[in-house]
Amino acid sequence: MTGFSPYRLRHVVRKELRQLLRDPRSRPILFVAPLVQLLLFGYAVSTDVRHVPTFVVDHDRTEASRALVEELTASGYFDVAGRSDDPASLVDALDRGHATVGLQIPPGYARDLAAGRATVQLLLDGSDANEATVAQGYATLILARHGAAVARERGAGRASAGGVGPGTPGAGVELRPRAWYNPELESRVYNVPAVIGILLLIICLLLTALGVVRERETGTLEQLLVSPITSAELMLGKTIPVLVVALIDLVVIATVGTLWFAIPFRGSPFALLLAALLFITAGLSVGLLVSTISRTQQEAFMTIFLFILPSVILSGFFFPIRSMPEVFQWITLGNPVRWFLEIVRSVFLKGTGIRELWVNYLALGGMAAGFLALAVARFRREIA
Amino acid sequence: MRDGLRRLLAMARKEAIQLRRDPRSLALAFLLPVLMLFLFGYAITLDVKDIRLAVVDRSVTVESRKLVDAFVRSGYFTVTERPDGLAEAEREIRRNRATAILHIGPDFAADLAAGRPAPVQLLLDGSDANTASIALNYAGAIVGQQGTPGGARPALEVRSRVWYNEALESRITIVPGLIAVIMSIIAAMLTSLTIAREWERGTMEQLAATPVSRVEVIVGKLLPYLAIGLIDVAITCVAAVFLFEVPLRGSLTLLFATSTLFLLGALGFGIFLSALLRSQLLASQASLMSTYLPALLLSGFIFAIANMPHVLQVVSLIVPARYFVAITRGVFLKGVGLEVLWPDVAGLAVYSTVGIGLAILVFRKEIA
Secondary structure, eight states: OOOOOHHHHHHHHHHHHHHHHHSTTHHIIIIIHHHHHHHHHHHTOOOOOOSEEEEEEESSOSHHHHHHHHHHHHTSSEEEEEEESOHHHHHHHHHHTSOSEEEEEOTTHHHHHHTTOEEEEEEEETTSHHHHHHHHHHHHHHHHHHHHHHHHHHHHHHHHHHOOOTTSBTBEEEEEEEEESOTTOOHHHHHHHHHHHHHHHHHHHHHHHHHHHHHHHHTHHHHHHHSSOOHHHHHHHHHHHHHHHHHHHHHHHHHHHHHTSOOOOOSOHHHHHHHHHHHHHHHHHHHHHHHHHOSSHHHHHHHHHHHHHHHHHTTTSSSOGGGSOHHHHHHHTTOHHHHHHHHHHIIIIIOOOTTTTHHHHHHHHHHHHHHHHHHHHHHHHHTO | OHHHHHHHHHHHHHHHHHHHTOHHHHHHHHHHHHHHHHIIIIIOOOOOOOEEEEEEESSOSHHHHHHHHHHHHTSSEEEEEOOSSHHHHHHHHHTTSOSEEEEEOTTHHHHHHHTSEEEEEEEEETTSHHHHHHHHHHHHHHHHHHSSGGGOOOSEEEEEEEESSTTOOHHHHHHHHHHHHHHHHHHHHHHHTHHHHHHHHTTHHHHHHSOOOHHHHHHHHHHHHHHHHHHHHHHHHHIIIIISOOOOOSOHHHHHHHHHHHHHHHHHHHHHHHHHHOOHHHHHHHHIIIIIHHHHHSSSSSSOGGGSOHHHHHHGGGOHHHHHHHHHHIIIIIOOOHHHHHHHHHHHHHHHHHHHHHHHHHOOOSOO
16 A cells, blocks of 8 residues: 555546546536526525415405405416406306405405495415415405505595594504515525535535446445555545536536626635535545445436435525424425535625625534544545 | 347446445335325415404493304414414514504494494404415304394305315325326436436446446336336325325226326436536536426426416426326326327327437437
8 A cells, every 4th residue: 555646646637537428428428417406496496475376256346356356466476367247156266276365355345345345355275385375375465555655645635624543544663674685575486596506516425436346336436445545545546526517517506607697706716615615525526435435327327316305405405494393394404405504695695705604604514524533534534 | 129128238237246246225216205204294285274363342232252262263373372462463473473463443343332333453464475365264164154133044155066075185185186296206316317327427438338238227227217117107106095094096007097197207307417518516416406396386386386476487488397297186186088188198299209219319328
């Protein structure tokens, strides 16, 4: 056993890079697939609720009822998908999924509104709970505001005689909301930076683990072992090319995210790079670990999937961690993706730095060191 | 014909034996759906609660305390910080310790008493758009109830009723769609390696030397995986109904018939990728990218298709999981049958024909 040699390491790295890039079919998978995913996440993943198809059953057919429907559609959140006098066709539209919301205006609505005691009914398709919740909130707000405006107009005529008092409609608490970092509340702004974390995770795990296991499955690992390469050189040689690919993908995604999707980058590139390096180290180590416990590529692939799935779901990527049951909230603390995503989002959107996020860096660094130590120990014993 | 069937069954038996000899992969094939069901069913929810609220109360009166109280009592907000000023509150948001700031001005009580509009400011951390918009909705509702002193009835009252999922729990939405997503992943993962493995291990030559035809190889390889897939469907359905208490309002027969259609297509597509790429690494990557992500993102499982840009809505038409999600939701939650779901079933039929057809077309037994 000779000592560590940079010369041999260089050759292992070159062999790995060549093997990775030689295959014309693997290049698109390494560099095009991440872009496709970015576009998918940028455009498809939207929890914004707009243009909700609404079915209107207007039994009143007055100017007041038309004004109510007009108010809903003018907001941009609701589109009229159909109208009918027959409540049965509303049921049918909800069943077939042609409408998500049904608005029923009872006969005598205009008269009741003038008297200040109108009621309308909202029917929601709860089979998509998220959309229904948000649509219900919007509709309730818009209709309540409409009702208050109508009452105020009516009250204005009366109040000019009597003056303003606590009971006058229009008085009371008024909410003035403002959203920071993302004034339009677009979910894209939240999701695109996080794609970085998911893609780095997939690339690091899959390329590292399958790279090692393939040598074992095809029998070329033995050739490597009889060569003078040490286990440290083999490990570095296997991981450095993946690190290079991961860093290129990081730059590509960050560039496309800021230039194409106009995601603000308010923090320092150094803070992002440091976090990415820690995160990639953790990913590569887990990849090596998987390679030590898998005999075939199929096993490795399924094991990785078993690892990726919970780490994405429990990362706060689309599902808010604070709404999870408490047990799961505790589990997320051991998930490097969770800590990394918090950093990425804060660096991109809030311009926060290492000083404020030191807990995240510490957690990420600790996990990276732990996985690395474990991987080195097992790799020495099992492989070389 | 009889010989063909015999060869086909022999192929299926060979594949089943190979599967049995790899107990780890087989265990994962049953473990993965259960794990996914647990994770998605229990851990994830788009419902937002416990929104962390930092309160800056400059009014410090009975009225302002009543307003803060209403936020806390709603159950959606927890007051985590009471910073002295807005600057400090902003720092809490930057540190991810608060999601929203409720800012009550010094004249709040006076305005309220005088019958003037009494503005309060709600500052939201928009970097999480979903949580922020839901928080805004809740805050609007809470403030709206405070709005009329003396509890006067509002001029226009909205009565909402929710169908199919009365309590608006996201679990009820997610679990039926999840069956479709799990099946997409399992199917592609099981078969995407099956032919590439024969190429990489050199056993394709042995297969080439036997009299089995292309169709027999493909269908023979498919059958054992179809059995696994259907067992997975059964497991997930039982768990959905008994564990997650999702109502099953429609026909179980329709559910299994459509599952078979969907699985045939997905398994065929996996074999197609495997035969095309001939490398386990590439085939596994390609199957992840082409099934898992579209099934998760473009199927309407979590993200409504109607909200996507037009191009993606068109793209989603070729995502088979889209039709399957519509079917599982329709059968489970709405209790509708073929009379409503026939377009989706037709979509799946096309998919299974195309999937198996492509696999047979691309598969070459000959050693070049």
